[in-house]
Amino acid sequence: xxxDVYDDDHLLDSDSLAMxxxxxxxxxxxxxxxxxxxxxxxxxxxxxxxxxxxxxxNVDRATDVIxxxxxxxxxxxxxxxxxxxxxxxPRNIGDLFISPAIAQEQAERYGHSxxxxxxxTTVHGFLHLNGYDHIKKAxxxxxxxxxxxxxxxxxxxx
Numbered sequence: 001x002x003x004d005v006y007d008d009d010h011l012l013d014s015d016s017l018a019m020x021x022x023x024x025x026x027x028x029x030x031x032x033x034x035x036x037x038x039x040x041x042x043x044x045x046x047x048x049x050x051x052x053x054x055x056x057x058n059v060d061r062a063t064d065v066i067x068x069x070x071x072x073x074x075x076x077x078x079x080x081x082x083x084x085x086x087x088x089x090p091r092n093i094g095d096l097f098i099s100p101a102i103a104q105e106q107a108e109r110y111g112h113s114x115x116x117x118x119x120x121t122t123v124h125g126f127l128h129l130n131g132y133d134h135i136k137k138a139x140x141x142x143x144x145x146x147x148x149x150x151x152x153x154x155x156x157x158x
Contacts, residue, residue: 001028002090004040011043011100012118019115020122027126027150036090039129041122042097049099064102064121067128069094096125112158119156123147 003024005017012020020041028037044052050062057066070092098121107117127143134140151157 001025001033002036002038004038006040006042009043009045011045016100016115016118020118023119023122023154023156024126026154027123030150030153031130033093033130034091038090038092039126040095041125042095043100044097046099046101049097049102052097062099062102064099064106065125066097067094067125068096069129069131071131093129096122096129098122098125110158116151116156116158119151119154120147123150 001024003021005021007017024039024041046062049064049066050060052066053063054060056068071094098118100118103117103121104114106121107114110117124147127147132139132143132146134143
């Protein structure tokens with residue numbers, strides 16, 4: 001994975017940043033993504049994620065993760081393949097914005113570690129960038145078990 005991580009406000013310690021990078025690499029291998037697949041993660045304050053959520057989703061509240069997928073599943077070229085594949089370019093799957101403060105609140109609410117919740121939030125957003133969703137029950141039945149399998153295989157159990 002070509003992962004760009006931004007933490008300009010120093011919201012995470014170096015161990016947490018390293019875990020997120022390693023987890024995304026691990027999850028990419030679980031999904032059999034090409035090594036040159038690109039994405040970014042930006043860690044933001046609770047206030048900033050609320051602004052982003054309001055601006056782009058019209059939801060005026062803070063949330064743990066917002067994903068901006070570049071592909072929506074319908075962008076195949078007229079040749080049946082994404083244009084990146086035809087041109088042999090790296091595939092950019094999109095961007096995540098994560099609020100560590102919300103992850104911390106949820107860890108306390110659900111009674112598990114911050115690392116587990118940060119991992120959960122990261123994998124959840126990562127799966128959204130790869131076309132998974134949980135709005136419909138049938139989609140949720142695929143995404144949530146996959147998310148749990150990745151987290152457990154990585155060692156982030158409840």
